[in-house]
Amino acid sequence: MPTPIRRIIHIDMDAFYASVEQRDNPALKGRPVAVGHCQERGVVAAASYEARKFGVRSAMPSLIARRKCPELVFVPPRFEAYRAVSAQIHAIFARYTPLIQPLSLDEAYLDITHPLLRRASATAIAEEIRASIFEQTGLTASAGVSYNKFLAKLASDHRKPDGLFVIPPGRGEAFVAPLPVGAFHGVGPATARRMNALGIHTGADLRTCGLDILKHHFGKAATFYHGIAQGVDNRPVEPNRPRKSLGKETTFLQDLHAEVELMQAMGNLVAQVWAACQKRTLSGRTVTLKLRHSDFTQRTRSQSFTQPVENEVALHDAARGLLTPLLPLGKPVRLLGVSLTGLVLPGQHEAARQLSLLP
Structure with missing residues (x-):
């Protein structure tokens, strides 16, 4: 019996955070809204479509967003509200399939090759x-x-916003051909620039570029790039894709110069990361510290352990051990981050411990 052609739906909420704010506060409807804080180091987390008309985008510094749109209304984020709405949306998805792969609070893939509810x-x-x-x-x-x-x-x-578009079997390669490679999910800005430098500007250019050439310049990712240029992507929808990392970072309102202030900020981040670990009953084996200076130069240090980090004190000691060799600072610090990778569940933690005790 031949394998059925997969049927995949990608759902993406329209300007999700900003739309929730406009829904909950009618005074914001029709106005340019940015979710974030209008501060010197503030960043736009999301922008309404009214704000996007002025060039305001997510991840844009708040002061630049304000210059582009003087009438911009800043609203502080309410992540609990967004998570509650996301849960409603995912309950709708679950009516049709158990194969749901969330990408974030506001988008997900659904494999409905064999749907729970039959439709045309x-x-x-x-x-x-x-x-x-x-x-x-x-x-x-x-x-x-x-x-x-x-x-x-x-x-x-x-067809955003509030649209639906279908690319049927046999039409993928033709649809991809005229699109700029920078529009492809999986091709980031830096990779797009490298492709452009090689004369690869569109899907058609990518398709005609030899796989050997792509491998020379892009390594293991070359096979994926070569495939998508032909409309081929064999990745499954992964409903229980394991989380790879837990981390927190903060951009300071004013650059930090004092070591004591940096250590205090690091301690606050460690507490947040460990709280996230406890909420998800996870731990991890690799601790990473990220430090960005006022001139945007960045230093990253990591340490891996044979056993998962056991508690907040151990995580703090590991992060401090990574930070101390970078002192004295030399240059002011703009951003600090702490993350934990190599994540494991409690049962995996105990199994690793038992194996380590074997002769």
């Missing part, structure tokens, strides 16, 4: 999901439907 087509399911999201949350979502994850995500971007 994948397109009909996508439309039903969008209608249910609007009915239950008052928010709009865009959807892309195709036969793999890469194309489904391209499709959801194609």
